[in-house]
Amino acid sequence: MGFLSPFFLVGTAAVALPLYLHLLRRHTTTPHPFSSLMFFEQRTQSSIRHRRLRYLLLLAFRLAVLVLLALAFANPYIKRTVASAAGDKLMLLVIDNSFSMRAGTRLADAKREAISILASRNGSDRAQVALLGSQLHVMTQPIRDPAVLRAAVESIVPGDSRNNFGELTRAARSIQESTHSPIELHLFSDMQKTDMPASFQEMALPANVSLVIHSLAKDTQPNWAVESVHAPSRVWDPKKAHVEAVVAGYHTPSASRTAALVVNGKVIDSRKVDVPAGGRATVDFQNLNVPYGLSRCEVRIDSDDSLPADDSYLFAVERSDPQPALFVHESADARSPLFFGGALASAEEASFALDSVALERLSGVTLSKYAFVVLSDLGSLPQQFENDLARYVRGGGSVLIAAGTSAAHRGRIPLWDAPIIEARDYSRDGERFLSVAESDSSHPSMQGSQGWAEIRFYYAVAVDPSGGRVIARLSDQTPVLVDKKMGEGHVLLFASGLDNLTNDFPVEPVFVPFVKQVARYLSGSEERNGSRLVDSFLELRTAKDQAVSVEIIDPAGHRPLSLKEAASAESYQLTSAGFYTVRLANGTQDLLGVNADRRESNLEPMPNDVLALWSGQNSADFKRLAAARAENERENRESLWWYAILLVLAAAVGESLLASRYLVTQAEKS
């Protein structure tokens, strides 16, 4: 017997209180004089003794309540022996159906071996079949029917998930706690080294789970795979778009492979690539000539290895006309639209057409057709336009505001709720400029933007950043780039100008990637990704799109969501490799290329000593423990918390009855 929370036993010290009240305080009664105790005879003492016994009984109840309460909180448990009779043993057959099991005949071998194990088992043993992918999927309950178990094994098909033996350990522990039986776990797997968790400790199985490993990969097999593809998800000008693929060889000799770019089933380009021994090579396809609309693309290699499923990498590309973006500026400001438009045009994959409009010509502008809006150093906006812009942002649109000298003169930034605290002209100070001291590289607008520290800021406005996310600060802690969410949209504030006067940002190299990332971020296109990994989750709707039906068609052509799920599901796990056709709640049609995790492509098995250590067959300690387990009964911790609480209740009831009876007696007598 032990305690799960032994420090609660300190609470037993509370018994001192009733002991003091009953035993010590009782004797402090002042004796009263009486002429003669001649008539207070033995019967009087007997009465007192009787009462004292009642006091002691009451004291015992009270002590019991306190002690049992402390015991209950200390959570006592007993190690109950678990019968290790053959009839109580559970045989758990776990068959790995991860992506790597597609190599050769591994899965077929695993199923065949599992069926043979089932056939040789003791008929009185219960057995359970489960398959192991990213999680453990139980296929049967613990049963003895061999036909059902065999059918479950035969129904297993190869999957595309990545295996993780840590999940197996957690699931085995959970099953053991629910069944209270010793488990004989048979694992049929290729025992990939990459499937091990980060810490071997996570693979430690419970004491009464014995692991039998049926390794299906005796040696490391060479394997080539398309490890990754970098391609734009949206293409405006095919001549500007290019695809970069990485071909990896795992335990392979150096070899020359042919990589092909396939669009909608047609090979549009192919290249020879020399892959070094056990290394990687990059293939660049310069022309992504895809038709308008969504296209199913893949990069394919000829590998002739045992795992052909990883020889192609799927991705989807959408070709469309450039999206218009509105750039509003003062009529006197010709520099900022020039710099911003130039940067946007030179950015690859940025399919935006900048519509530059002077402030005086805003009438008649329809905001809804623009992917995003840029307000470049405006002192004020027409009220009607500002109201429209606020509605546009709340409805999901996004705006970049550059606050230069004009905005500072007005004392207010359009659309930004907070006033300008101060306009800071650094050109008049000692060093004549300030640099960016800290930046948040995790923000989408900062990705790929290096060299912010090189920018010289001569002028900036200080605003209250509360309610927003400060992305960059100057060395005097002035927020220079702040992102604030308004409704469903975003407002990105750049606290300086986009011209070349208040800073030298437009002529710095970092300006082009910044404009490109800002454009993608504000337009929402950076969220679109043409390729995903198996077991990743796809977000189906936002908060404003509740109760709108979505549609998913999986690679097999099925609709995996029921009508109810289609109307309510927030996300969907992509469980198979292939192309998913998706209609999201906001009405967007999309195509996703889903690929297996390429860590599954490395077919190197675990070292034998690690396998032996895990299954406990090699180490002397494990052998000794196994022998001890065989000799001794299995033990299981069973908490006595509920019993302690029941005893507390019983003692409390007894105490109440006795105390109330005593009090009633006293009241009647007095």
Next chain:
Amino acid sequence: MVQRFLDPVVLAEIASLDLIARTVVDGFVAGLHRSPDFGFSQEFAEYRAYSPGDDLRHVDWNVFARTERAYLKRYRGETNSLLTVLLDASNSMNYASGKISKMDYARFAAASLFYLAIHNQRDAAGLIVFDDEVRNYIRPSTRQGQINRLLHGLELAEPRARTDFAKPLDHFQQFLRRRGLVLVISDFYETPEKIIRTIEPLRFHGNEIVLFHVLDPKEIRPELSGPAILFDLETDRHLEVTPEYTSDEYPQKIQAHITSLRDRARAAQMDYCLLITDQPLDAALRQYLTIRQGRN
């Protein structure tokens, strides 16, 4: 008005025992004048026909002159008695639930009796104060100043030690030369058998014995609000008692003790009088006069 002077609580306010005794007796006598049943001193009682051998001094010659028959004239209280008070001065007499203790009450009663006997009856009166020994003895006398000696003896009688009847009474018998009236004032915390057995020899000498049993009202019906520890004033013994016992069983026991003592006293031809300390003092005086009258 008269009864008020017999109230022990009122008497306790008076410092002088002499004054207390005088107040009690005067008040008591004033009350008796309205009663046809009692008389004292040289008061006429009856005529009786002369028989040979009678003292001729008692013949009423006026009646003889008118009727030529000799009658003897009888008076009440024509004989002087000898009054001896045995006062228990043990520690238990010190118990008091109210303003006056049993010892105070016993002193008042004894003082009143002495005053009544000496001033009104012309009796000789004496005092023996005892606990487990004879602590004070004042020989019965009618001499001048006897009342003062007796009252001084009472004032000196402070309770202490335990009650033991055997030893002082044995001693008392040595002093007892003449027959008379013996009043024993005590709380009698002893078995009735032993009390009677110890006092009975006095009766054999021809004495009239009266047991004045002095008890506090709370000794007859104690009141406890909860379990309490009591200690014996004589033995210093401690005992834990409960309200249930004191309200149920103890009153029965003390009542049985009183009844037994009274029955055994009467069986031994002794008189018994229960004096409760919250009652007026006239019961003791009345008892004394009744017995005094009976002796004549």
